[in-house]
Amino acid sequence: MHVLVVEDDAATARWLVSGLRKLGYQPRPVHTGAEALAAFPLNDIVLLDLNLPDMDGLEVCRNIRQAGDTPVIAFTEESSEAERVLGLRAGADDCMDKPYGLPELAARIEALMRRAVPTPRLIELRGLRIDAHRREVTVDGAEITMTRKEFDLLYLLASHPERVFPRAELMAQVWQESDESARRYARASRTLDTHVGTLRQKLGARRWIVTMRGVGFRFGPGPAVRTAPRPSYLPSTTPGQRPGAPGRGRCRPGAGVDYGGCS
Incomplete structure (x- = not known):
């Protein structure tokens, strides 16, 4: 799963990217709203810090939502209900306060993707x-x-x-x-x-x-494809020799031998 990490703080971005990789995700970090708007279509989910250096994170969220249904989890540093409500109303599917733990974030990602991508029956x-x-x-x-x-x-x-x-x-x-x-x-x-x-x-x-x-x-891909073995009753040939033609180590027709004993 490709995850776009939109985080302006370099240390937080490194921690989050490292943790997501250990969980089997493929994270891509960007640090500005402009980079996020350019990169989000190539990702399965967006982790969006609402505090960005170049533009309002809520506006970034609204633009992503207007462009399609890519899931978004927003992060706010205010730790207030009002901020979380603003994030959800801007189009975020979920909103978390900072600081947060990686296990909880991973659980929220899985829950969100289960709703976004129905599991095949x-x-x-x-x-x-x-x-x-x-x-x-x-x-x-x-x-x-x-x-x-x-x-x-x-x-x-x-x-x-x-x-x-x-x-x-x-x-x-x-x-x-x-x-x-x-x-x-x-x-x-x-x-x-x-x-x-x-x-x-x-x-x-x-x-x-x-x-x-x-x-x-x-x-995995399942069992390997096996080549069918050569039937034992078919005669082997040497290069340039027709099947059944006399050759070294072969029985010749009419030689009065039992073909079952040829070598």
């Missing part, structure tokens, strides 16, 4: 079919029995195939752990790894779930 890819309504999974037409947590984990990954999910976020969303306890649990427990391993076995291929070392997991 039916996912089909290379023989894998996930029906969220019936909570059924089939591979090449054969139904795969799964526990509730296995299904929830697979469906979450498959619903966002381009995204890398940190281990702590998977624990938070699938096992409903709080952000802090999820981080501790993800480091100390093998529960997530066990479920991933079981899913790979049931789906018949490790490539359905890809391990991103040191970060987490993402949905």
Whole structure:
């Protein structure tokens, strides 16, 4: 997910960009309202500090909203209800006071994007079919029995195939752990790894779930395409030799030998 970070304070921008990258997002920082208006169409969501050096942040928000439906989370340093109301009325989808914590911001981003981009109810890819309504999974037409947590984990990954999910976020969303306890649990427990391993076995291929070392997991491309082996009954040939033609190490027709024993 591409995130536009509009923040004039360099230190805050660096902290936010670093934190978002660790969570699997692709942040792009800009520092002025003019840069924000030029860059927002190429991003999935805008994190907008309303205190900008070149123009009113509320005006930036209004321009983004007039141009389309790109989700916007606004930030205010006033910590007052009046400021948050102004941000929401200018077109922001959500408004937060500074300072704020990264786990809460990440949760608000996810909640906002769930509303902005409906999660698919039916996912089909290379023989894998996930029906969220019936909570059924089939591979090449054969139904795969799964526990509730296995299904929830697979469906979450498959619903966002381009995204890398940190281990702590998977624990938070699938096992409903709080952000802090999820981080501790993800480091100390093998529960997530066990479920991933079981899913790979049931789906018949490790490539359905890809391990991103040191970060987490993402949905994969599925089983590799295999080239069909050469049938054993077809004769081999040497370069320039027609199939079945006599050659070195080959039986010749009429030689009175059993062709089954040729080498």
